[in-house]
Amino acid sequence: xxxxxxxxxxxxxxxxxxxxxxxxxxxxxxxxxxxxxxxxxxxxxxxxxxxxxxxxxxxxxxxxxxxxxxxxxxxxxxxxxxxxxxxxxxxxxxxxxxxxxxxxxxxxxxxxxxxxxxxxxxxxxxxxxxxxxxxxxxxxxxxxxxxxxxxxxxxxxxxxxxxxxxxxxxxxxxxxxxxxxxxxxxxxxxxxxxxxxxxxxxxxxxxxxxxxxxxxxxxxxxxxxxxxxxxxxxxxxxxxxxxxxxxxxxxxxxxxxxxxxxxxxxxxxxxxxxxxxxxxxxxxxxxxxxxxxxxxxxxxxxxxxxxxxxxxxxxxxxxxxxxxx
Amino acid sequence: xxxxxxxxxxxxxxxxxxxxxxxxxxxxxxxxxxxxxxxxxxxxxxxxxxxxxxxxxxxxxxxxxxxxxxxxxxxxxxxxxxxxxxxxxxxxxxxxxxxxxxxxxxxxxxxxxxxxxxxxxxxxxxxxxxxxxxxxxxxxxxxxxxxxxxxxxxxxxxxxxxxxxxxxxxxxxxxxxxxxxxxxxxxxxxxxxxxxxxxxxxxxxxxxxxxxxxxxxxxxxxxxxxxxxxxxxxxxxxxxxxxxxxxxxxxxxxxxxxxxxxxxxxxxxxxxxxxxxxxxxxxxxxxxxxxxxxxxxxxxxxxxxxxxxxxxxxxxxxxxxxxxxxxxxxxxxxxxxxxxxxxxxxxxxxxxxxxxxxxxxxxxxxxxxxxxxxxxxxxxxxxxxxxxxxxxxxxxxxxxxxxxxxxxxxxxxxxxxxxxxxxxxxxxxxxxxxxxxxxxxxxxxxxxxxxxxxxxxxxxxxxxxxxxxxxxxxxxxxxxxxxxxxxxxxxxxxxxxxxxxxxxxxxxxxxxxxxxxxxxxxxxxxxxxxxxxxxxxx
Numbered sequence: 001x002x003x004x005x006x007x008x009x010x011x012x013x014x015x016x017x018x019x020x021x022x023x024x025x026x027x028x029x030x031x032x033x034x035x036x037x038x039x040x041x042x043x044x045x046x047x048x049x050x051x052x053x054x055x056x057x058x059x060x061x062x063x064x065x066x067x068x069x070x071x072x073x074x075x076x077x078x079x080x081x082x083x084x085x086x087x088x089x090x091x092x093x094x095x096x097x098x099x100x101x102x103x104x105x106x107x108x109x110x111x112x113x114x115x116x117x118x119x120x121x122x123x124x125x126x127x128x129x130x131x132x133x134x135x136x137x138x139x140x141x142x143x144x145x146x147x148x149x150x151x152x153x154x155x156x157x158x159x160x161x162x163x164x165x166x167x168x169x170x171x172x173x174x175x176x177x178x179x180x181x182x183x184x185x186x187x188x189x190x191x192x193x194x195x196x197x198x199x200x201x202x203x204x205x206x207x208x209x210x211x212x213x214x215x216x217x218x219x220x221x222x223x224x225x226x227x228x229x230x231x232x233x234x235x236x237x238x239x240x241x242x243x244x245x246x247x248x249x250x251x252x253x254x255x256x257x258x259x260x261x262x263x264x265x266x267x268x269x270x271x272x273x274x275x276x277x278x279x280x281x282x283x284x285x286x287x288x289x290x291x292x293x294x295x296x297x298x299x300x301x302x303x304x305x306x307x308x309x310x311x312x313x314x315x316x317x318x319x320x321x322x323x324x325x
Numbered sequence: 326x327x328x329x330x331x332x333x334x335x336x337x338x339x340x341x342x343x344x345x346x347x348x349x350x351x352x353x354x355x356x357x358x359x360x361x362x363x364x365x366x367x368x369x370x371x372x373x374x375x376x377x378x379x380x381x382x383x384x385x386x387x388x389x390x391x392x393x394x395x396x397x398x399x400x401x402x403x404x405x406x407x408x409x410x411x412x413x414x415x416x417x418x419x420x421x422x423x424x425x426x427x428x429x430x431x432x433x434x435x436x437x438x439x440x441x442x443x444x445x446x447x448x449x450x451x452x453x454x455x456x457x458x459x460x461x462x463x464x465x466x467x468x469x470x471x472x473x474x475x476x477x478x479x480x481x482x483x484x485x486x487x488x489x490x491x492x493x494x495x496x497x498x499x500x501x502x503x504x505x506x507x508x509x510x511x512x513x514x515x516x517x518x519x520x521x522x523x524x525x526x527x528x529x530x531x532x533x534x535x536x537x538x539x540x541x542x543x544x545x546x547x548x549x550x551x552x553x554x555x556x557x558x559x560x561x562x563x564x565x566x567x568x569x570x571x572x573x574x575x576x577x578x579x580x581x582x583x584x585x586x587x588x589x590x591x592x593x594x595x596x597x598x599x600x601x602x603x604x605x606x607x608x609x610x611x612x613x614x615x616x617x618x619x620x621x622x623x624x625x626x627x628x629x630x631x632x633x634x635x636x637x638x639x640x641x642x643x644x645x646x647x648x649x650x651x652x653x654x655x656x657x658x659x660x661x662x663x664x665x666x667x668x669x670x671x672x673x674x675x676x677x678x679x680x681x682x683x684x685x686x687x688x689x690x691x692x693x694x695x696x697x698x699x700x701x702x703x704x705x706x707x708x709x710x711x712x713x714x715x716x717x718x719x720x721x722x723x724x725x726x727x728x729x730x731x732x733x734x735x736x737x738x739x740x741x742x743x744x745x746x747x748x749x750x751x752x753x754x755x756x757x758x759x760x761x762x763x764x765x766x767x768x769x770x771x772x773x774x775x776x777x778x779x780x781x782x783x784x785x786x787x788x789x790x791x792x793x794x795x796x797x798x799x800x801x802x803x804x805x806x807x808x809x810x811x812x813x814x815x816x817x818x819x820x821x822x823x824x825x826x827x828x829x830x831x832x833x834x835x836x837x838x839x840x841x842x843x844x845x846x847x848x849x850x851x852x853x854x855x856x857x858x859x860x861x862x863x
Contacts, residue, residue, distance in 0.1 A: 034739030038747070041781050042738035043375060043387065051457070052779050058514075086376050087535060088520060098536065153567055160575040168575040169568055174538050174559055269565040272572075274536030278564065282374075287739045 082290035091294035102275035113202035121210020144204035152270035169272035213245040254310035365861035370581035371560040377519035380501035389853035396524030400496040408493035422486030447471035448505035494762040527553035527857040554860035579839040582852040604833040606846025613828040617754040620787035633685035635675035655831040668814035672821035707756030788825035
């Protein structure tokens with residue numbers, strides 16, 4: 001029951017946040033010069049003023065800003081995300097089409113970064129100031145300092161152009177229509193490079209956090225007690241140290257889910273993946289307000305969901321947290 | 326005159342010159358000995374997605390590169406740049422130029438099996454070209470009706486004389502036909518057929534997966550016998566230019582059109598034996614780099630200041646160091662690729678001369694202050710190309726040397742158009758002027774006064790000149806080609822003298838294409854054309 005009430009409170013608290021985010025983005029975009037009709041004209045390579053006027057009427061852009069915002073929020077209450085001006089489809093459909101690649105990419109990258117970071121962090125902490133630590137920390141620093149688009153392009157150079165092991169981009173092979181397991185494998189193959197590219201920076205962060213918190217926990221009294229009891233070192237690390245050192249790592253997942261959505265814009269562009277990040281970028285450039293707000297709404301929901309999941313995990317890892325409420 | 330026979334001659338000429346052209350591009354291969362191979366999938370780089378794919382309602386290369394394979398125009402251009410019939414077989418103008426009759430091709434069917442008739446042409450002309458199509462609304466302003474005496478004759482009636490050669494040069498871009506039976510009900514702009522086009526062309530639309538790809542397959546019932554050669558065309562949506570270059574190298578793409586890669590990648594791939602990098606096949610898509618002056622800015626309304634600015638910029642240096650082989654010095658609003666209208670470089674030119682620039686500015690009364698500055702300007706570059714951005718920086722640096730500090734204000738596409746063409750919130754602006762085969766189609770609107778605010782790529786500088794307005798109006802209805810050419814020579818002279826817009830650099834789009842492709846780049850607007858004769862070698 002306690003967990004459920006914690007869950008309820010967390011979700012209720014996130015609704016005003018969501019509303020504020022949406023209004024903020026709506027107003028921010030009003031500051032950008034030009035609207036979707038201007039963007040449309042840019043794409044068409046010209047058009048006359050009368051056409052522009054009738055298009056503005058069609059998209060409701062001739063209304064005042066508060067009226068547009070009011071209309072939008074009222075539609076949102078009825079769970080209608082509106083109609084996309086660029087795609088000519090309901091925003092919900094557009095987003096649902098783009099969601100799977102982003103979720104796949106995010107889940108894969110986060111899991112890769114988390115587990116690889118965990119293992120490397122533990123190894124580094126165990127051999128602190130010896131060569132494994134030096135090597136791992138240096139590599140981590142390099143990953144952290146390298147921009148992900150450069151990593152992506154280099155990965156394409158090596159693995160796609162020279163070695164020809166992996167596809168250079170796209171979500172799946174268009175040439176052959178595949179189904180079932182083969183399609184899954186095909187998509188997985190296309191996701192290897194993007195996952196590594198997006199995950200490496202996060203891996204670097206996780207490994208540093210893991211190393212630091214391992215070192216901290218290793219010096220605590222209960223670890224000394226455990227060792228004094230005569231437990232072997234592996235048992236001490238796995239049973240006592242790891243569980244406590246994991247808390248900051250889990251916190252980070254929640255924080256980084258949002259960052260990762262942002263980072264995916266670059267990776268999705270470099271690897272031509274049809275994901276939410278690229279969709280968001282396109283909608284800003286095209287001033288497609290409905291789609292952009294829809295994406296903000298969905299990503300905010302995603303981040304809230306991840307944070308919620310993290311809170312639950314917390315309660316599981318450290319029973320004191322749920323007891324407090 | 327028997328037009329159909331004439332057309333056969335043109336087609337023969339086209340094939341021959343295409344073969345010659347192919348040998349010029351790659352003399353090591355003997356193309357003549359090769360027979361076209363049927364089959365294969367041609368993979369194309371598609372840099373920016375469009376809201377819709379119907380070229381009857383939107384004139385832009387982004388639409389032609391897909392829609393132009395599925396739908397067809399009445400006319401296309403042959404290898405020599407002359408009009409050649411596609412859906413029209415022959416054409417004839419009445420002596421007063423107010424009636425133009427097209428005889429249409431028989432035995433052509435839409436992809437859904439319905440026959441193509443003059444009703445389709447009449448419907449498209451009156452409802453799409455005249456009302457919706459950008460540039461088309463200007464071209465067809467005086468079109469009053471289209472008569473259809475029989476299923477294969479369309480008679481265009483104009484209120485004022487329409488020069489036949491102007492219409493023929495415009496129709497390859499502005500003459501795509503849509504099927505009446507698919508569009509007659511409801512709002513044309515919102516018709517779902519716009520995103521799943523149905524045409525008479527060599528390829529049938531299959532699928533559009535947003536953000537990923539568009540597919541079109543061979544039309545088995547195409548009216549040109551035994552064509553097309555390809556099984557399928559796939560346009561892959563790749564917005565990142567470096568990523569597109571990588572995919573070409575990885576063999577996932579055959580073709581990147583319209584300067585879709587970075588300048589450095591194009592130069593690098595030019596040395597790769599697997600690719601041909603050239604401007605060939607894009608002669609009909611010439612563009613000039615512009616410098617647009619806002620006459621509402623007091624200093625720029627002074628002709629001496631505009632001339633001084635032009636003299637202050639070392640254009641040949643810029644071309645040599647930043648644009649390389651893909652550009653050359655421009656001489657005015659009509660580029661030298663326009664064989665029908667290019668008047669030579671007789672109009673006033675503004676060679677680099679810093680001393681003269683300084684003298685002109687002094688003369689205009691804008692002497693350098695104690696800090697060495699005369700006055701400052703805001704420059705808005707359009708975001709469409711690397712070259713525009715480089716040019717903006719170069720203008721900024723050049724003008725600072727004659728005492729004019731320039732602030733470069735960068736926007737994305739929508740923002741740029743709004744600030745320059747609706748709000749007029751600029752001093753200097755720079756972008757591309759795209760020349761569309763006849764100055765009346767693409768160019769004179771940049772100079773003609775009375776353009777409504779908010780119409781992009783028109784005279785929004787606040788410049789009014791009765792002399793040039795008169796030249797433009799007479800040239801638009803002049804039926805004699807020789808007189809028209811002379812009028813446009815006057816137009817260029819006047820434009821270069823008064824300098825409301827300066828067009829100092831000429832460029833042609835660059836194509837990167839796999840050496841496996843055959844019969845490519847054989848017309849001046851090849852990227853936009855139907856690709857019915859394109860094939861892939863093993």
